[in-house]
Amino acid sequence: MLIVQKYGGTSVGSVERIKAVAQHIAKTASDRSVVVVVSAMGKTTDGLVKLANEISSNPSRREMDMLLSTGEQVTIALMSIALQELGVPAISLTGAQVGIVTEAEHSRARILQIKTQRIEEHLQLGEVVVVAGFQGISQTRHQEITTLGRGGSDTSAVALAAALQAERCEIYTDVPGILTTDPRIVPEAQLMSEITCDEMLELASLGAKVLHPRAVEIARNYGMPLVVLSSWSDAPGTRVVSAIPKRRALQDLELTKPVDAVEYDTNQAAISMLHVPDRPGVAAKLFSGIAVQNIDVDLIIQSIHEGNTNDIAFTVGKDALKQAAAVADAILPALGKNSDPSLGEPEVKTEERPIAKVSLVGAGMIGRPEVAAKMFETLAAAGVNIVMISTSEVKVSCVVDAEDCEKAVNSLCEAFDVDVADTSSSCGSCESEEIIPPVRAVALDIKQARLAVRKISDRPGMAAKIFGLLARENISVDMIIQSQRCYNVDGVLTRDIAFTVAEPDGETAYQILANAALEFGWGEVVLESGIAKVSVVGCGMIAHPGVAAQMFEALAASQINILMIATSEIKISCVVEEEDGVKALQAIHKAFGLSGNEVVKVPA
Ligand code: ASP
Numbered sequence: 001m002l003i004v005q006k007y008g009g010t011s012v013g014s015v016e017r018i019k020a021v022a023q024h025i026a027k028t029a030s031d032r033s034v035v036v037v038v039s040a041m042g043k044t045t046d047g048l049v050k051l052a053n054e055i056s057s058n059p060s061r062r063e064m065d066m067l068l069s070t071g072e073q074v075t076i077a078l079m080s081i082a083l084q085e086l087g088v089p090a091i092s093l094t095g096a097q098v099g100i101v102t103e104a105e106h107s108r109a110r111i112l113q114i115k116t117q118r119i120e121e122h123l124q125l126g127e128v129v130v131v132a133g134f135q136g137i138s139q140t141r142h143q144e145i146t147t148l149g150r151g152g153s154d155t156s157a158v159a160l161a162a163a164l165q166a167e168r169c170e171i172y173t174d175v176p177g178i179l180t181t182d183p184r185i186v187p188e189a190q191l192m193s194e195i196t197c198d199e200m201l202e203l204a205s206l207g208a209k210v211l212h213p214r215a216v217e218i219a220r221n222y223g224m225p226l227v228v229l230s231s232w233s234d235a236p237g238t239r240v241v242s243a244i245p246k247r248r249a250l251q252d253l254e255l256t257k258p259v260d261a262v263e264y265d266t267n268q269a270a271i272s273m274l275h276v277p278d279r280p281g282v283a284a285k286l287f288s289g290i291a292v293q294n295i296d297v298d299l300i301i302q303s304i305h306e307g308n309t310n311d312i313a314f315t316v317g318k319d320a321l322k323q324a325a326a327v328a329d330a331i332l333p334a335l336g337k338n339s340d341p342s343l344g345e346p347e348v349k350t351e352e353r354p355i356a357k358v359s360l361v362g363a364g365m366i367g368r369p370e371v372a373a374k375m376f377e378t379l380a381a382a383g384v385n386i387v388m389i390s391t392s393e394v395k396v397s398c399v400v401d402a403e404d405c406e407k408a409v410n411s412l413c414e415a416f417d418v419d420v421a422d423t424s425s426s427c428g429s430c431e432s433e434e435i436i437p438p439v440r441a442v443a444l445d446i447k448q449a450r451l452a453v454r455k456i457s458d459r460p461g462m463a464a465k466i467f468g469l470l471a472r473e474n475i476s477v478d479m480i481i482q483s484q485r486c487y488n489v490d491g492v493l494t495r496d497i498a499f500t501v502a503e504p505d506g507e508t509a510y511q512i513l514a515n516a517a518l519e520f521g522w523g524e525v526v527l528e529s530g531i532a533k534v535s536v537v538g539c540g541m542i543a544h545p546g547v548a549a550q551m552f553e554a555l556a557a558s559q560i561n562i563l564m565i566a567t568s569e570i571k572i573s574c575v576v577e578e579e580d581g582v583k584a585l586q587a588i589h590k591a592f593g594l595s596g597n598e599v600v601k602v603p604a
């Protein structure tokens, strides 16, 4: 029986801690084989980066890998010495000695393959093998030391576990596991005993510090049981579970493609409520009415407001279209008339033409702005017009005309060199020991800015243009929303596209788009930096009507206005004013029954 254990920087931050961890490893090693992966001690890596930056503002990536890989090398040697001191036979190995073969991409290499022979020999001899995380070696003629990117030793650990077919991979850190939300904002946050890989990926912005998304992706692809737990207690931590995957070769261990698959659904119909007043409670009223009818809502999109009105668009199963439209019609009178008549009165529109939802999925799109841009470019080149867009961390969904669906799917499969996904989401068939709750965790991101481009002509290629320009500047776009509303500007149909970016990128993105707007004759570009994004995530919300309604009701009850909404199957995100962010997070966390009394201590 083999276990891979990974200890992060804080867990090995001093000689005392290294000795304590060695004790812990010795206990495990008494009755099984152990491979240990370690990070650099404490903030060593940051310190090394700083040294280089004192010499150059733009040091060569090759030399940076040479430099940063030394951090882990210190820890492996000290850890082996500590184990030997306890009488435990141990040997330290660098990434190159192990045979962790990566792409020849300095500073962000992906693991191609791990040669397990040498490790296996040492394990046979009864030795604990201590491996340097975060580093590998390229297969090129001049074998070069590479690193996997910051936070990469989680990835090393899970990849080793997969390659060695370990029983499980344990990630030791300075928090007791994964929590339902940030306990510094919500003291009632509780430790989760379990979370699925898919949920973990959607929580990337919340959970990345605890567990790197690339590590989660490998665990999911190989069905490797993963546990996140504290180095300082014997508490069981959080299991990160996945479905039992199809058997996969150990070649090309990390997907070198940014996306996993293309998905589509032709059984959807779209409804929109246009010109609804911009005030708390409107989305809550609409979706609670729909939940009462037990209708399952899929995509929900609320775009930016114009004057003081919003558009809310959503999709439901075709069968439920009439019923859902009736609910929307029924609440119209309660909305009243708009104060500014030039903005139009609230109305309900059902899309007459059949639609299809086409999505691109994959954890590799995190931090790669070019993926969404390429999706829109591909659709444009195929002549497919995008009716709606909604994105989440690991998914971009576009609503298109049903007659374009096949063309869209084929061109995307070709452009990204992937296949159409099994429609059964892995969430449904998890190796879970628990009933999956509709909402597992909630997250808040206050460091976002919102941008909107108004009145872009409604024809293929416009989204491609915008997100292509931003990708070229390496600006990652978070939540992209394109809604239903069309304006007729001098006989040309136009739409709005809105999205969020990290706050520091807001100004640059604004400049780029403002210039483009002049050049291409788009309408106004609007930047608002005082916003926050709150999200709920849970595999259990699939086929569980009413989750969105519950979220919107919780916000309405706290008098919080929703500025934007975007969803994926397992995530609902709302943009609110920045000053409402904390209150929103607290209200939602409570509304979904995630709060508890146990005080979870986390380091500041
Ligand atoms: N030492 C590296 C870093 O600080 C890798 C890791 O700790 O995961 O990013």
Ligand code: MG
Pocket (backbone or CB within 6 Å): 008, 151, 154, 209, 210, 211
């Ligand atoms: Mg880490």
